[in-house]
Amino acid sequence: MRWKGRRVSENVEDRRGGGAKVGGISILGLVVAFVAWKFFGVDPQQAYQATQQITQQSQQSESAITQPSSAEKEVAEFVATVLADTEDTWTKIFSLEGMQYRQPKLVMFSGVVNSGCGRAESAMGPFYCPADQKIYIDTVFFKEMHQQLGISANLNVSERQVQGEAGDFAQAYVLAHEVGHHVQNLLGISAQVEQARLKSNTNQSNQLSVRLELQADCFAGVWANQNQQRTQFLEQGDIEVAMDAANKIGDDYLQKRARGQVVPDSFTHGSSQQRMQWFQTGLKSGDINRCNTINANL
Numbered sequence: 072m073r074w075k076g077r078r079v080s081e082n083v084e085d086r087r088g089g090g091a092k093v094g095g096i097s098i099l100g101l102v103v104a105f106v107a108w109k110f111f112g113v114d115p116q117q118a119y120q121a122t123q124q125i126t127q128q129s130q131q132s133e134s135a136i137t138q139p140s141s142a143e144k145e146v147a148e149f150v151a152t153v154l155a156d157t158e159d160t161w162t163k164i165f166s167l168e169g170m171q172y173r174q175p176k177l178v179m180f181s182g183v184v185n186s187g188c189g190r191a192e193s194a195m196g197p198f199y200c201p202a203d204q205k206i207y208i209d210t211v212f213f214k215e216m217h218q219q220l221g222i223s224a225n226l227n228v229s230e231r232q233v234q235g236e237a238g239d240f241a242q243a244y245v246l247a248h249e250v251g252h253h254v255q256n257l258l259g260i261s262a263q264v265e266q267a268r269l270k271s272n273t274n275q276s277n278q279l280s281v282r283l284e285l286q287a288d289c290f291a292g293v294w295a296n297q298n299q300q301r302t303q304f305l306e307q308g309d310i311e312v313a314m315d316a317a318n319k320i321g322d323d324y325l326q327k328r329a330r331g332q333v334v335p336d337s338f339t340h341g342s343s344q345q346r347m348q349w350f351q352t353g354l355k356s357g358d359i360n361r362c363n364t365i366n367a368n369l
């Protein structure tokens with residue numbers, strides 16, 4: 072997958088390793104300046120200079136502690152590029168339908184994170200929180216896709232030559248799937264399905280969850296199709312790697328791995344076959360109207 076040199080999104084919030092917040096420091100600096108001026112009668116000019124010094128010092132010390140490695144910078148750049156790709160593509164799709172696309176934020180975290188949907192752990196995998204319209208991802212997931220599920224990196228043809236991680240288009244598919252949940256939220260589909268789930272038993276509720284997940288897969292495919300037309304980003308082997316990923320994150324595949332047996336009624340994301348099929352439906356058509364998994368005969 073080609074991804075270098077394109078626009079990077081400004082909607083990424085990096086909370087890995089405690090993440091230095093330059094904005095926070097500046098605000099703190101302003102508060103310090105205000106307090107100094109108000110209560111100690113320090114000349115505002117002096118106070119301003121003093122806080123500038125404080126800000127610079129704390130920036131230096133924070134950056135010394137949290138200096139990201141080049142691999143961490145690379146993955147952040149990759150995520151921000153894919154997110155920008157989804158912004159550009161979905162903005163266009165929405166405007167063709169006479170709607171306005173509202174860009175989601177994406178939070179990169181490590182270990183645990185406090186989201187608008189509660190506290191979440193890395194082990195839960197990437198997720199979208201409708202309450203704060205943010206996507207949360209611990210990028211260690213990309214390594215796990217490779218190490219635990221054997222989703223291979225396509226090193227021969229990829230610009231992203233990071234060892235030990237899943238293929239970059241497989242990673243992009245995961246991000247695009249989460250963006251797909253945001254699109255469902257904007258279109259009001261998530262709310263409708265939530266309503267229906269309240270009136271249903273556990274099996275029906277799981278079934279509705281599957282339908283939502285498959286639609287997010289289909290939307291990821293639509294994105295890939297449209298993004299290809301816009302940027303020609305796909306390389307040979309990319310689709311196969313992403314299909315392999317869709318296969319290996321199917322509920323039946325994961326259940327078989329975890330428990331040695333499959334319990335279809337407990338599926339919440341769909342079988343491998345279904346996930347591959349709906350991703351492909353979106354990918355081939357590039358048309359969101361083909362993604363009606365909610366009413367489709369699955």
Ligand SMILES: [Zn+2]
Nearest residue numbers: 248252284287
């Ligand atoms: Zn999902």
